[in-house]
Amino acid sequence: MLLMPRKIVGFYVNGFRSMTLGKTLWKIILIKLIIIFVVIRLFFMPDYLNTRFKTDSERAQHVMNVITRVHVPGGKNLIP
Amino acid sequence: MLEQTGLELVNWARAQFALTAMFHWIFVPLTLGLSFLCAFFESIYVKTGKEEWRRLTRFWMRLFGINFAIGVATGIILEFEFGTNWSNYSWMVGDIFGAPLAIEGLVAFFLEATFFAVMFFGWDRVSKGFHLFSTWMVAIGSNLSALWILVANGWMQFPTGMAFNPDKARFEMQNFWDVLFSPVAVSKFTHTTSSGFLLGSLFVISVSSWYLLKGRHKDMAKKSIVVASVFGLLSALFVGFTGDEAAYTDAQKQPMKLAAFEGLWKGQENAGLVALGVLNPDKRPGDDKDPFIFEIRVPGLLSLLANRSPGSFVPGIDDLVYGNSAQGVMGADEKIKRGKVAIQQLAAYKKAQQLGDQVAAETALQKFNDYKAYLGFGYLDSPEQAVPPVGITFYSFHAMVALGTLFILIFFIFLVLTMKDRIEGQRALLLLGVLSLFLGFIASEAGWVVAEVGRQPWAIQDLLPVTVARTDINVGSVKTTFFMFLVTFTVLFIAEVGIMLKQIQIGPEGK
Numbered sequence: 001m002l003l004m005p006r007k008i009v010g011f012y013v014n015g016f017r018s019m020t021l022g023k024t025l026w027k028i029i030l031i032k033l034i035i036i037f038v039v040i041r042l043f044f045m046p047d048y049l050n051t052r053f054k055t056d057s058e059r060a061q062h063v064m065n066v067i068t069r070v071h072v073p074g075g076k077n078l079i080p
Numbered sequence: 081m082l083e084q085t086g087l088e089l090v091n092w093a094r095a096q097f098a099l100t101a102m103f104h105w106i107f108v109p110l111t112l113g114l115s116f117l118c119a120f121f122e123s124i125y126v127k128t129g130k131e132e133w134r135r136l137t138r139f140w141m142r143l144f145g146i147n148f149a150i151g152v153a154t155g156i157i158l159e160f161e162f163g164t165n166w167s168n169y170s171w172m173v174g175d176i177f178g179a180p181l182a183i184e185g186l187v188a189f190f191l192e193a194t195f196f197a198v199m200f201f202g203w204d205r206v207s208k209g210f211h212l213f214s215t216w217m218v219a220i221g222s223n224l225s226a227l228w229i230l231v232a233n234g235w236m237q238f239p240t241g242m243a244f245n246p247d248k249a250r251f252e253m254q255n256f257w258d259v260l261f262s263p264v265a266v267s268k269f270t271h272t273t274s275s276g277f278l279l280g281s282l283f284v285i286s287v288s289s290w291y292l293l294k295g296r297h298k299d300m301a302k303k304s305i306v307v308a309s310v311f312g313l314l315s316a317l318f319v320g321f322t323g324d325e326a327a328y329t330d331a332q333k334q335p336m337k338l339a340a341f342e343g344l345w346k347g348q349e350n351a352g353l354v355a356l357g358v359l360n361p362d363k364r365p366g367d368d369k370d371p372f373i374f375e376i377r378v379p380g381l382l383s384l385l386a387n388r389s390p391g392s393f394v395p396g397i398d399d400l401v402y403g404n405s406a407q408g409v410m411g412a413d414e415k416i417k418r419g420k421v422a423i424q425q426l427a428a429y430k431k432a433q434q435l436g437d438q439v440a441a442e443t444a445l446q447k448f449n450d451y452k453a454y455l456g457f458g459y460l461d462s463p464e465q466a467v468p469p470v471g472i473t474f475y476s477f478h479a480m481v482a483l484g485t486l487f488i489l490i491f492f493i494f495l496v497l498t499m500k501d502r503i504e505g506q507r508a509l510l511l512l513g514v515l516s517l518f519l520g521f522i523a524s525e526a527g528w529v530v531a532e533v534g535r536q537p538w539a540i541q542d543l544l545p546v547t548v549a550r551t552d553i554n555v556g557s558v559k560t561t562f563f564m565f566l567v568t569f570t571v572l573f574i575a576e577v578g579i580m581l582k583q584i585q586i587g588p589e590g591k
């Protein structure tokens with residue numbers, strides 16, 4: 001029973017060990033993933049509605065305000 | 081002042097999206113095309129059992145692996161941009177596209193973790209048949225993982241199968257199959273993937289031509305050229321066929337885009353197709369200036385291609401802006417009036433809901449439903465704003481089509497001369513072969529420019545302009561991330577080219 005998973009793990013371990021060009025590529029992939037998910041996502045590209053509002057109904061309310069604001073008396077005209 | 085900032089913001093957000101999408105689109109079509117070419121090469125190896133086909137397969141697989149590794153996950157940045165810069169749009173469509181995209185991502189991950197691993201680690205460790213099966217699964221899986229994002233793009237161009245729910249300010253799925261099989265989604269998926277096959281084939285031709293010019297790995301280069309030119313030729317013909325289908329669906333669903341990429345200002349019956357032309361840059365909607373400085377036209381062909389009916393009327397930009405009642409074309413001027421009613425009724429519905437006045441809410445909702453097809457026009461200030469940048473769209477379209485025709489010729493000539501074993505001495509042709517990859521990228525990027533610039537000002541066709549889809553954030557932060565992405569992608573691109581060139585230099589013998 002245990003043979004199969006062990007074989008599979010061995011397949012991956014051996015594969016990674018015998019890589020040459022692959023090692024460089026994995027480094028690139030890892031650095032890229034860190035930049036994308038840690039640096040870019042956390043510090044520069046937050047999800048605007050998720051960080052600003054707590055609930056879906058608040059988010060819906062906000063978007064509804066934006067798409068109807070042009071006609072709300074006294075409302076800020078966001079649309080150039 | 082406020083208007084200026086809004087425009088600046090939306091333009092930076094658009095520039096950022098264009099930048100990242102175009103960089104992302106360097107890696108994707110190569111993955112789509114090379115994955116299938118690897119599967120073809122390996123199938124020949126398994127069928128013939130000849131060692132040279134195995135070496136050849138492993139060589140192209142290595143280049144495929146480099147491209148895949150460097151390109152993988154670059155598309156995620158586009159998704160972040162939706163959430164940060166285009167949050168109103170994201171919210172409005174998130175319900176529909178969020179889940180399928182997440183499932184697709186998950187399936188792709190497991191597919192890659194298993195079959196990619198076999199493809200790269202499995203030589204000599206699994207049976208030939210299973211290895212080949214894995215290579216095919218990678219090819220099919222990679223192409224299928226482009227499906228939903230293209231369906232989503234198709235929906236933005238032709239929003240069908242969904243209804244707007246004013247209580248949630250969201251579009252909700254009404255009919256999944258209408259979304260999946262909308263004519264725009266079908267032509268988009270087929271045209272885009274086949275253009276990737278074409279590009280992958282040009283890549284193989286380009287590298288092989290370089291080897292032949294250098295007198296290296298001649299046998300491998302010729303074998304590769306034969307397979308790539310057959311696949312390339314079939315793909316290029318299919319690209320032409322699906323491109324015609326895309327233009328037809330544009331004529332039906334996005335006539336302004338068609339008018340822009342054809343430079344058609346005044347609608348005509350029996351309209352001609354501009355094969356080649358230089359636009360008059362001073363031409364504006366509604367004026368009487370000549371639209372072209374110079375043009376070569378094929379009489380009647382546009383009517384035939386746009387409506388599949390010879391002699392039929394094709395509306396021009398002016399008809400679509402100011403209307404043409406004789407031909408039953410409603411102009412953007414009238415649509416703006418109706419769109420403003422839709423917005424007013426939506427606001428009235430919201431207010432009535434807040435006050436708990438159900439009767440008033442119901443009345444407003446009914447009126448909104450009567451006018452909702454024009455909702456997006458209500459946000460425009462003038463009908464001329466419904467016109468996309470004509471020059472960029474026109475030249476991009478004509479470059480794509482002209483190059484598409486050239487590629488058919490290139491594949492055909494390469495195939496014939498290689499089959500006759502006369503390709504080696506053809507230096508000029510081989511140089512063109514090397515260059516053809518860059519032309520392929522130009523055609524491919526130009527295609528997206530036609531599709532996306534040609535549908536401005538819309539984020540969702542006729543329903544949501546980019547000026548409303550965007551988030552109200554600081555323009556400075558969008559500028560900062562624009563330059564960050566420029567640097568990140570440039571570094572990745574340099575890595576891609578550098579590692580590729582090194583491996584090409586090493587050739588099929590290397591590790």
Ligand code: HEM
Nearest residue numbers: 268271272275320323324326327481484523524527528531
């Ligand atoms: C041979 C004649 C061709 C025709 C008639 C044609 C037609 C079109 C049309 C009408 C569009 C816009 C679709 C839309 O409105 O969304 C388009 C988009 C596109 N084209 Fe082409 N095209 C041709 C050749 C090519 C070639 C040679 C390539 C690349 C190698 C290419 C790549 C693309 C891409 C990537 C897009 C954007 C995705 C899409 O909308 O499908 N096309 N094409």
